[in-house]
Amino acid sequence: MTRSSEKVRLTQYAHGGGCACKIPPGELEAVVADLHTRDPGATGELIIGLDDGDDAAVVRIDGDRAIVATADFFTPVVDDPYDWGRIAAANALSDVYAVGGEPLVAVNLLGWPREKLPLDLAKEVLRGGLDMAMAAACHVAGGHSVDDPEPKYGMAVTGLADPAHLLRIDGGHPGLPLSLTKPLGIGVLNTRHKATGEVFPQAVAAMTTLNRDASRAALAAGAECATDVTGFGLLGHLYKLARASGVTAVVDAAAVPYLEGAREAVRDGYVSGGTRRNLDWVRPWLDPGDLGENDLHLLADAQTSGGLLVAGEIPGAPIIGELLPLNGPHLRLR
Template sequence: MTETTAPTGIRLTQYAHGGGCACKIPPGELEIMVSGLLIGSEPPGDLLIGLDDGDDAAVVRIEGGRAVVATADFFTPVVDDPYDWGRIAAANALSDVYAVGGEPLVAVNLLGWPRDTLPLELAREVLRGGLDVALKAGCHVAGGHSVDDPEPKYGMAVTGLADPGRLLRIDGGRAGLPISLSKPLGVGVLNSRHKATGEVFPQAVAAMTTLNADASRAALAAGARCATDVTGFGLLAHLYKLARASGVTAVVDVAAVPYLEGAREALRDGYVSGGTRRNLAWVEPHLDAGRVGGDELLLLADAQTSGGLLVVGEIPGAPVIGELVPREGAPLRLR
C-alpha cells in the first residue's frame, strides 16, 4: 500500500540534490579530509572516543565517573512530509549517542531553510517533528541555529552522558562473537523511489523514526562492547570500518540480512542512489564477495538513513547476520 505526496502538496525532496544520509560525503573522501586532524592535540586520557576510527560520537571523560557524549547530524529532506522529515532527522542524530552506549540529555536544532522559496509553516512542522522524537527519547531541546539556505537541511547537535567503563566502541570487536542488526535494510532504495515518484512507504518511515534506545540498552545489558549504527555509508562500509578498527574479519551470512518490504522491488526497478554506488565502490577492494551478485551487493551497500545498530553480540529481537573471525585475507567476507 502506498499513498502519494505530502498533505501540504509541496514535495520537499524536490528541493534537494540528494536525500537523507545518502547526501553524505563519500567515506573515502571523508577519511582523506580528516586524516591527521587533532592528533596529539587533545588532553591526554580525557578523550575516550575521537576521530581515530570513525566512531559515531565523541566521548570525553569528566569528573564523577561519567563521560560526556557529543555529536551532530543533519541532512537534506529524505521524505516529502515535513513532520516526518523532522522525526527522522532527530532519530538519526540521537542514534549517534545510542551507538556509543550513551543516553541523550539535550539537543539543539540545526536548520537551513530557503525562506523565499518554502513556507515557514513547513519549517515549523520539521521542528515539531524533531521535538516530538527528542521528547520521546527523554531529551531536552533548547533552541539551536538557523540560516537562510538555498537547500533545506535539518538535524540536531546532541549532548549525552555515558558510563566511561561501559562504552560501545567501533574498535571493540573480538573474534568469535556474533554480529546482530537491530533494523532491516532497504530504506535507501525506498527513499529513492519516494523521491522519484511521490509514493509513500510507511514501513520505511516507521523504521527511520524508531529510536535505537532499546537496542543500545540491550547491547550494554548483554555485555557488548562494540557497535556502530548503519547510516549513509551502508551496512558493508560501516561493518568494514568496524572490522578494520578491531583487527578482525567480519563474515556476513547474506541470507540472514533482513530487508524492508518493497526494497527488492525498488532495486529491481532501478531506484539506487549515487551514494549507494559510491559506498560499494569504496568497500569492494576490501571485500571478498564470494558468489554474491551485483544486485545483492547494492542492497548491502544501500545508503541508510536512521538505520539500526550493528552490535557485536546477541541482543533480544535482533537477527544475527554473521560473526567476527580472526583476520584472514579481506576484512570483510560474504557467504
C-alpha cells in the same frame, strides 16, 4: 502499501536525500586524516575521538561519567515535513545510543530556502524533531538557522555515558556474532519515494524508531562493540568496524532482514549515488562470494536512521554473521 503525496514535495528541493547526501567515506577520511588530536590541556579525557570513525565523541569528566557529543543533519529524505523532522532527530540521537550513551540535550540545526519554501513547513520540521527528542527524554534548547539554497535539518546532541561501559567501533574480537537491530532497504525505498512520490510507511516507521532500546539491550548483554548503520550502508560501517577491530567480518547474506519492497526497488533501479559510492569504496576489501550486484547494492544501501550493528547477541535481533581472525579481506560474504 503506498500513496501519492499531494503536498509540497520537499525532496525535490535537494540534490540528494537523507544520509545518502553524505560526502563519500573515502573522500571524507582523506579530509580528516590529519585532524586526529587530543589536547592535553583541555578539560577531561577524550576517550573516543576521530581515530576510528566512531559515531560520537566521548570525553571522560570523572570516574563514572562521560560527556557524549555529536551532530547530524541532512537534506529531506521524505516529503512530509513533520516526518522529516522526526527522522532527522532520531538519526542524530542514534549517534549517542551507538556509543552506549543517553541523550541529555539537543539544539536544532536548520538550513531553509526562505524565499522558496514557506516557514510554516520549517515549523513542522522543528515540531517533528521536538516530538522525537521528547520521546527520547531529551531536552531541546534552541539551535541555529541559516538561509540556505537547500533545506537541511538535524541536531547537535549532548549525552551522558558510563566510561567503563561504552560501545566502541574498535571493540570487536574473533568469535563474536553480528546482530542487526533494524532491517535494511531504507535507502532504496527513499530513492523510489523521491523519484515517484510514493510513500512507504514501513520505511518511515523504521527511520522513526529510536535506537535507545537496542543500545540498552546491547549494554545489558555485555557488548563492547557497535556502530549504527547509516549513510555508508551495512558494508561501509561493517568495514570500518572490522578495520578498527583488526578482524574479518563474515556476513550471511541470507540472514540479513529487509523492509518490504526493498528488493523490488533495487530491481527497478532505485539505487542512489551514495549507495553506489559505498560499494565502490569497500570493493578492495570485500570478498563478495557469489552475490550479484542487486544483493551487493542492498548490502551497501545508504541508510537513514538505520539500526545498530552490534558485535554480540542481542535479544530479538537477527544474527547476520560473525567476526573471525583477520585472514584476507576485512569483509566476506557468503
